[in-house]
Amino acid sequence: VASRLHKSGLLRTQGLIGGKWVDAYDRKTIKVYNPATGAVIADVPCMGGKETNDAISSAYEAFYSWSKLTAAERSRYLRKWYDLLIAHREELGQLITLEQGKPLKEALGEVSYGAGFIEFSAEEAKRVYGDIIPSPLADRRLFVLKQPVGVVGAITPWNFPLAMITRKVGPALACGCTVVIKPSEITPLTALAAAELSLQAGIPPGVVNVVMGNASDIGDSLLAKIIRCSCFIQLIQVRKITFTGSTAVGKKLMAGAAGTVKKVSLELGGNAPCIVFDDADLDVAVKGALGAKFRNSGQTCVCANRVIVQEGIYEKFANAFSKAVQNLQVGDGFTEGVAQGPLINEAAVQKVESFLQDAISKGAKVLLGGKRHSLGMTFYEPTVVSDVNGEMLLSREEVFGPVAPLLRFKTEDEAIRLANDTNAGLAAYVFTNNIQRSWRVSEALEYGIVGINEGVISTEVAPFGGVKQSGLGREGSKYGLDEYLEACFHMMIAD
Numbered sequence: 001v002a003s004r005l006h007k008s009g010l011l012r013t014q015g016l017i018g019g020k021w022v023d024a025y026d027r028k029t030i031k032v033y034n035p036a037t038g039a040v041i042a043d044v045p046c047m048g049g050k051e052t053n054d055a056i057s058s059a060y061e062a063f064y065s066w067s068k069l070t071a072a073e074r075s076r077y078l079r080k081w082y083d084l085l086i087a088h089r090e091e092l093g094q095l096i097t098l099e100q101g102k103p104l105k106e107a108l109g110e111v112s113y114g115a116g117f118i119e120f121s122a123e124e125a126k127r128v129y130g131d132i133i134p135s136p137l138a139d140r141r142l143f144v145l146k147q148p149v150g151v152v153g154a155i156t157p158w159n160f161p162l163a164m165i166t167r168k169v170g171p172a173l174a175c176g177c178t179v180v181i182k183p184s185e186i187t188p189l190t191a192l193a194a195a196e197l198s199l200q201a202g203i204p205p206g207v208v209n210v211v212m213g214n215a216s217d218i219g220d221s222l223l224a225k226i227i228r229c230s231c232f233i234q235l236i237q238v239r240k241i242t243f244t245g246s247t248a249v250g251k252k253l254m255a256g257a258a259g260t261v262k263k264v265s266l267e268l269g270g271n272a273p274c275i276v277f278d279d280a281d282l283d284v285a286v287k288g289a290l291g292a293k294f295r296n297s298g299q300t301c302v303c304a305n306r307v308i309v310q311e312g313i314y315e316k317f318a319n320a321f322s323k324a325v326q327n328l329q330v331g332d333g334f335t336e337g338v339a340q341g342p343l344i345n346e347a348a349v350q351k352v353e354s355f356l357q358d359a360i361s362k363g364a365k366v367l368l369g370g371k372r373h374s375l376g377m378t379f380y381e382p383t384v385v386s387d388v389n390g391e392m393l394l395s396r397e398e399v400f401g402p403v404a405p406l407l408r409f410k411t412e413d414e415a416i417r418l419a420n421d422t423n424a425g426l427a428a429y430v431f432t433n434n435i436q437r438s439w440r441v442s443e444a445l446e447y448g449i450v451g452i453n454e455g456v457i458s459t460e461v462a463p464f465g466g467v468k469q470s471g472l473g474r475e476g477s478k479y480g481l482d483e484y485l486e487a488c489f490h491m492m493i494a495d
């Protein structure tokens with residue numbers, strides 16, 4: 001696969017600064033591994049503050065002309081980029097499976113989904129409307145102009161190597177911003193391939209930059225106050241940080257952004273409840289919970305983290321769900337029929353193991369799985385655990401692995417209380433055939449995204465984002481563009 005990718009020109013192994021592919025200035029590299037086999041796929045540069053400062057300067061220079069293009073011109077560039085992403089869907093899908101491990105079918109799905117953000121942004125670029133405000137004074141005119149925020153620093157995780165980037169870069173570019181992307185060091189190759197395609201689409205040098213390596217050095221540079229001063233004191237700085245990743249790093253970035261009052265968007269951890277009521281359709285609930293829990297082997301921030309089941313349907317659901325989980329084939333993502341790839345690394349497996357041990361020591365019962373898979377590496381058996389309660393790590397924190405904890409409840413009020421008993425508030429799922437209940441419960445849930453009788457809820461046309469400590473801001477949809485815009489108010493005298 002790697003050699004095929006090499007031939008297609010999409011296996012890029014350098015950073016991108018001002019339209020040029022570059023190594024780390026000190027030539028240091030880091031290895032990228034295939035999590036299914038442990039094989040090294042490539043070496044990429046281990047960059048730091050210096051390279052990041054140059055990338056910010058390039059983005060700053062490019063901002064001047066990119067932001068001056070008409071919306072229609074930016075739209076055409078984005079549309080071209082989208083067309084190229086789709087034309088290379090196979091190669092990009094293979095690259096995602098290779099460095100991230102998810103089954104090829106899911107990886108191809110990610111390419112369509114990820115490219116969708118570029119397509120949507122190309123369309124929406126033309127609809128960044130301002131406002132005319134009825135004037136309170138006869139001789140004044142008031143209007144609002146939407147202006148691009150400036151240079152954007154985009155920091156992304158490894159679980160969606162393409163989509164996490166496109167959902168930030170698409171709207172940023174549509175609004176006239178330029179970007180410095182820092183993909184996860186675990187999965188940088190998809191980001192670099194996407195950046196290569198942005199160049200092929202004709203997007204000017206410096207509009208899209210990619211650096212990777214020492215995360216905290218790069219982060220510090222993105223947050224820095226001023227990176228270059230001349231005698232005219234030119235303020236070159238990132239004006240916006242957009243981040244997807246852990247809550248701990250998100251908080252650090254938010255605190256760091258305060259130094260220069262940068263705009264911040266954060267997509268942080270979730271602790272998604274999946275509530276199954278007695279009156280749910282069993283098949284729909286099983287299928288929905290399966291999709292919500294086991295996508296990407298449980299490694300998404302909207303993955304069901306707690307399956308909260310009403311007592312009347314609990315046994316039936318537990319049996320049917322366990323049967324469905326047992327049918328999930330585990331293996332290398334390139335193998336036909338595989339539904340569960342490896343976990344991203346050894347630390348991820350150890351986290352799953354420690355959460356499970358904690359639950360078992362507090363009285364939970366393993367219905368299915370519960371150990372490493374015989375395939376070795378970081379493969380883990382799809383697992384169902386019953387009798388989980390609110391004291392256990394499994395229900396308090398994100399397990400980020402293929403473990404479905406079942407919790408039991410009696411009343412609707414109890415279900416809502418359990419569901420909201422967390423600092424997170426990203427996605428929630430409700431399964432019921434009672435229409436009044438579906439309204440009542442979904443409104444009472446303190447979550448940014450609610451799926452009703454539906455387990456797969458992400459789409460580029462709807463706002464994605466959390467409440468409480470799951471984050472700030474929204475990605476996708478018309479709302480996603482607001483994150484990269486300033487509403488600038490102008491008043492003029494008309495007489």
Ligand code: ADP
Nearest residue numbers: 155156157183184185215216219244245246249
């Ligand atoms: P995950 O557990 O999903 O890897 P992280 O928050 O650790 O979550 O990583 C998400 C992204 O944040 C990655 O690109 C990672 O390299 C980056 N990152 C980690 N620490 C920092 C930091 N101190 N400053 C900036 N970025 C960071």
